[in-house]
Amino acid sequence: MPRAEGVAIPLGALAAGFAAFSLFLLLVGKSPAEFFGLVWKAGFSSAFSWQNTLSRVSPLVLAALCVALPARLGLVVIGGEGAIVLGGLAAAVTGTAVAGWSAAPGMIAMALAGMAMGGLWIGTVGALRIKRGVNETISSLLMAYIAIALLNHFVEGPFRDPASLNKPSTAPLVDALKVGDMPFLGAHWGVLAGVLACVFSWILIERTTLGFAARIAGDNVRAAQVQGLPVGKLVIGFTALGGAFAGLAGYYEVAAVHGSANASLIAGYGYTGILVAFLARHNPLAILPVAVLLAGFEASSGLIQRRMDLPDATILVFEGMVFIIILLSEALYGHLRLFTAAYWEGR
Amino acid sequence: MDPVDIGLWGVPLAILGGAIRVSTPFIFVSLGECLTERSGRINLGLEGTLVFGAMSGYAIAYQSGNPFVGVLAAALAGACFGLLHGWICKFKGVNDIAVGIAMMLFGMGLAFFFGKPYIQPQAPDLPAIPLGWWSSVPQVQAALQVNVLFIAGGLLAVAMAWMFKSTRVGLIVRVVGDSTDAARAMGLDPDRVRLLSTAAGGALAGVGGAYLSLYYPGSWTEGVSSGQGLMAIALVIFARWNPINCFWAALLFGGAGALGPALQSVGVTEGYYLFFAAPYVLTLALLILTSSPDRALQGAPLELSLTK
Numbered sequence: 001m002p003r004a005e006g007v008a009i010p011l012g013a014l015a016a017g018f019a020a021f022s023l024f025l026l027l028v029g030k031s032p033a034e035f036f037g038l039v040w041k042a043g044f045s046s047a048f049s050w051q052n053t054l055s056r057v058s059p060l061v062l063a064a065l066c067v068a069l070p071a072r073l074g075l076v077v078i079g080g081e082g083a084i085v086l087g088g089l090a091a092a093v094t095g096t097a098v099a100g101w102s103a104a105p106g107m108i109a110m111a112l113a114g115m116a117m118g119g120l121w122i123g124t125v126g127a128l129r130i131k132r133g134v135n136e137t138i139s140s141l142l143m144a145y146i147a148i149a150l151l152n153h154f155v156e157g158p159f160r161d162p163a164s165l166n167k168p169s170t171a172p173l174v175d176a177l178k179v180g181d182m183p184f185l186g187a188h189w190g191v192l193a194g195v196l197a198c199v200f201s202w203i204l205i206e207r208t209t210l211g212f213a214a215r216i217a218g219d220n221v222r223a224a225q226v227q228g229l230p231v232g233k234l235v236i237g238f239t240a241l242g243g244a245f246a247g248l249a250g251y252y253e254v255a256a257v258h259g260s261a262n263a264s265l266i267a268g269y270g271y272t273g274i275l276v277a278f279l280a281r282h283n284p285l286a287i288l289p290v291a292v293l294l295a296g297f298e299a300s301s302g303l304i305q306r307r308m309d310l311p312d313a314t315i316l317v318f319e320g321m322v323f324i325i326i327l328l329s330e331a332l333y334g335h336l337r338l339f340t341a342a343y344w345e346g347r
Numbered sequence: 348m349d350p351v352d353i354g355l356w357g358v359p360l361a362i363l364g365g366a367i368r369v370s371t372p373f374i375f376v377s378l379g380e381c382l383t384e385r386s387g388r389i390n391l392g393l394e395g396t397l398v399f400g401a402m403s404g405y406a407i408a409y410q411s412g413n414p415f416v417g418v419l420a421a422a423l424a425g426a427c428f429g430l431l432h433g434w435i436c437k438f439k440g441v442n443d444i445a446v447g448i449a450m451m452l453f454g455m456g457l458a459f460f461f462g463k464p465y466i467q468p469q470a471p472d473l474p475a476i477p478l479g480w481w482s483s484v485p486q487v488q489a490a491l492q493v494n495v496l497f498i499a500g501g502l503l504a505v506a507m508a509w510m511f512k513s514t515r516v517g518l519i520v521r522v523v524g525d526s527t528d529a530a531r532a533m534g535l536d537p538d539r540v541r542l543l544s545t546a547a548g549g550a551l552a553g554v555g556g557a558y559l560s561l562y563y564p565g566s567w568t569e570g571v572s573s574g575q576g577l578m579a580i581a582l583v584i585f586a587r588w589n590p591i592n593c594f595w596a597a598l599l600f601g602g603a604g605a606l607g608p609a610l611q612s613v614g615v616t617e618g619y620y621l622f623f624a625a626p627y628v629l630t631l632a633l634l635i636l637t638s639s640p641d642r643a644l645q646g647a648p649l650e651l652s653l654t655k
Contacts (some may be wrong), residue, residue, distance in 0.1 A: 076444050137444055137583050142631045145574055149624030156620060243605040275452070276500025278445055313459030313505035324435065327446050
């Protein structure tokens with residue numbers, strides 16, 4: 001039953017995380033039952049709460065892919081926030097340039113600009129790793145800070161719409177280029193894009209030779225090199241693809257949510273995406289349910305603040321605890337007798 | 348005192364003053380990370396430790412009325428975070444880089460959670476020593492207001508360098524960081540050495556955080572740290588795991604961070620946000636220049652997952 005292990009351990013760890021957080025709530029004198037009840041109510045119980053949850057799913061899924069794809073090659077990329085921010089900026093600037101175009105080509109141009117920018121940004125991280133041996137964790141992080149400074153520079157300076165007074169922004173998108181909501185769901189089309197991106201990534205990793213080569217390189221670089229696999233190209237390609245997805249998240253944030261590029265793009269989705277990817281054990285299909293779960297938690301933050309008189313950081317404490325316990329549970333793989341073939345054969 | 352017009356001399360002076368003010372948290376957090384990494388482990392969670400140190404230091408200083416009690420509390424809190432990180436990373440199959448990110452979220456979450464009531468009240472500040480008394484120019488005096496923790500950080504860097512070089516404890520940390528097997532053969536317990544090194548590193552990061560809230564900028568807000576804890580990891584690589592270099596690197600970072608405000612003060616506002624990115628660009632450029640695809644970084648502890 002080793003396959004069951006991959007489901008049982010994350011679920012068990014999630015339950016342990018809930019238990020640890022319940023203990024925390026009891027220690028500060030709040031009711032865990034009320035907390036989880038409110039999470040359910042605000043995140044998952046009604047059509048309205050599902051809208052609220054789904055509206056946060058798209059950037060989480062796309063940011064998580066930016067972590068999960070390089071992770072298949074053994075790289076820990078944590079700077080997806082930079083690709084979201086600059087992807088959004090590139091999409092917004094393109095949107096101004098193509099304002100006269102009709103909707104479909106204009107939207108495609110914007111999405112491609114966002115993806116190209118994000119891909120270039122995180123692809124650079126992969127290239128630096130291959131060409132210069134620069135650690136990808138550190139470089140992606142430094143580049144995230146540089147990206148935020150670039151965004152601030154451009155929306156305050158060269159690309160600033162003079163009409164944006166209190167919140168410096170790029171020129172607002174024309175209505176034709178704005179992305180609307182999907183029918184019946186009340187969430188924008190980015191959710192579908194996120195689902196497609198996950199399916200595409202899963203097929204790429206699990207069902208193609210490229211993905212197979214990447215998994216070998218992730219397991220053992222030496223072996224991959226001995227086999228003559230193009231490790232360098234794989235690293236650059238997978239990091240660039242992950243970055244392109246994060247850039248697409250930036251595009252949807254601009255075209256479907258904010259209507260222009262401004263400081264609202266720096267919303268921390270890149271960092272929550274890391275948590276989603278690790279919870280999903282870097283499996284693109286598992287990213288979807290995990291992202292929905294976390295989006296629901298974040299969607300309930302406001303209600304929890306008001307009803308339980310808790311600070312808005314409560315959800316951050318909750319996520320941190322769950323994340324730590326999930327990572328701790330990695331130590332259990334291969335150590336639980338229940339999941340070994342020998343245990344089941346001996347019965 | 349009225350400022351004297353000193354023209355463009357104000358720029359290097361403001362950079363010097365900024366370097367001294369801004370570098371102190373970098374000194375502490377990078378010395379802490381240096382110790383942890385020398386033992387063969389990386390702690391990416393120091394950003395969370397720093398923020399929690401800033402909050403707890405401020406809260407305890409406010410409650411006790413004594414800023415130094417606050418610093419002590421921050422160090423204790425940091426040590427607890429270090430112990431937790433060290434304990435989790437002891438297990439096989441646990442990715443220490445990912446645990447660091449989780450600890451960062453957790454530390455920031457706890458700091459914001461418990462820190463809400465302390466955003467308004469005013470805690471006592473850490474004292475500064477006016478090293479600019481010899482000058483009659485107020486800008487010089489302002490630039491040379493040196494906080495006691497800055498001086499303590501400098502002394503600590505020297506002490507830590509001496510510890511690594513000439514003491515038994517330093518040798519033990521180095522052996523554990525370079526070869527787990529050799530350490531076991533010597534009868535050492537690598538897990539315990541790493542646990543204690545991570546705890547001590549966390550304590551130092553906590554002190555760095557207390558400096559932020561108790562001296563500069565000198566109040567507790569949720570934006571009190573702007574990535575100093577994360578930057579420390581790059582800084583330690585840049586300093587090649589040498590405590591004395593950590594001190595100089597921290598000063599350089601502080602100076603780079605002060606570049607934008609210094610230029611703004613003499614009327615250069617073009618590219619203000621780009622100057623804000625200066626420390627990050629500087630670190631990245633140095634990393635690119637000094638790395639090589641063929642060999643591990645010079646001076647790196649051999650057991651470090653980051654550079655293996």
